[in-house]
Amino acid sequence: MNRRTKIAAVAAALLITAGAANSAVASGDGRGGSREASALTGTAKLYRPAGDDITFSFDAHLAAKDNKDPEAATGTIRFSHYKGGKGGYAVAEVDCLVTGGKVAVVTGVVTETDVDGFRNKRVGVSVHDDGRHDRLGYNWITKEEYKELPPCMSTAPFEKVRSGTGDFHVLPWRLEYPTE
The missing domain is CATH 2.40.128 (Lipocalin)
Known part of the structure; x- marks a missing residue:
């Protein structure tokens, strides 16, 4: 795998991880519990x-x-x-x-x-x-x-x-x- 492909793969993985973390925080209280109504x-x-x-x-x-x-x-x-x-x-x-x-x-x-x-x-x-x-x-x-x-x-x-x-x-x- 060339260097550009590796960088793109790492960047995509970081974006996916950040998106999943933001979704978890948005749907909860940031401590693993549910968000108040x-x-x-x-x-x-x-x-x-x-x-x-x-x-x-x-x-x-x-x-x-x-x-x-x-x-x-x-x-x-x-x-x-x-x-x-x-x-x-x-x-x-x-x-x-x-x-x-x-x-x-x-x-x-x-x-x-x-x-x-x-x-x-x-x-x-x-x-x-x-x-x-x-x-x-x-x-x-x-x-x-x-x-x-x-x-x-x-x-x-x-x-x-x-x-x-x-x-x-x-x-x-x-x-x-x-x-x-």
């Missing part, structure tokens, strides 16, 4: 020209074994809003997570807060993980005349994230569809 992680401050200090943090996960049940998601949503020495914070326990592409919708029930009447309310948050231009939307119902917000429901991500603060990471949900 979906996730939303990261922290950002919202852009508000009036000086409000608004922060949202996420650590939400849907295990691979629960791929068909987004309401089995676990984790926390943390957020706070302060301005002029007034405001408050809340921590919600995740009860649903749905992701698609770079967009996530997560809901949770507030378990810790310093805001009267907010405990045990469900909050919904949406995130668009767009690299340098992340966006976020949120909603919750605090008026008694409205019914409770359902799981996995939120608004479109309408708020801008303050430049340099968005580090959201959305792991897209991969549904397995039956074949006939």
Whole structure:
């Protein structure tokens, strides 16, 4: 075998090996286990020209074994809003997570807060993980005349994230569809 043929054979073997390794990592967690079904992680401050200090943090996960049940998601949503020495914070326990592409919708029930009447309310948050231009939307119902917000429901991500603060990471949900 001449030298060029050997080099080509070695290069092809390396490409095949690298491709197989990348496939294994993409389908698993890189440690031999399966990849979680979906996730939303990261922290950002919202852009508000009036000086409000608004922060949202996420650590939400849907295990691979629960791929068909987004309401089995676990984790926390943390957020706070302060301005002029007034405001408050809340921590919600995740009860649903749905992701698609770079967009996530997560809901949770507030378990810790310093805001009267907010405990045990469900909050919904949406995130668009767009690299340098992340966006976020949120909603919750605090008026008694409205019914409770359902799981996995939120608004479109309408708020801008303050430049340099968005580090959201959305792991897209991969549904397995039956074949006939």
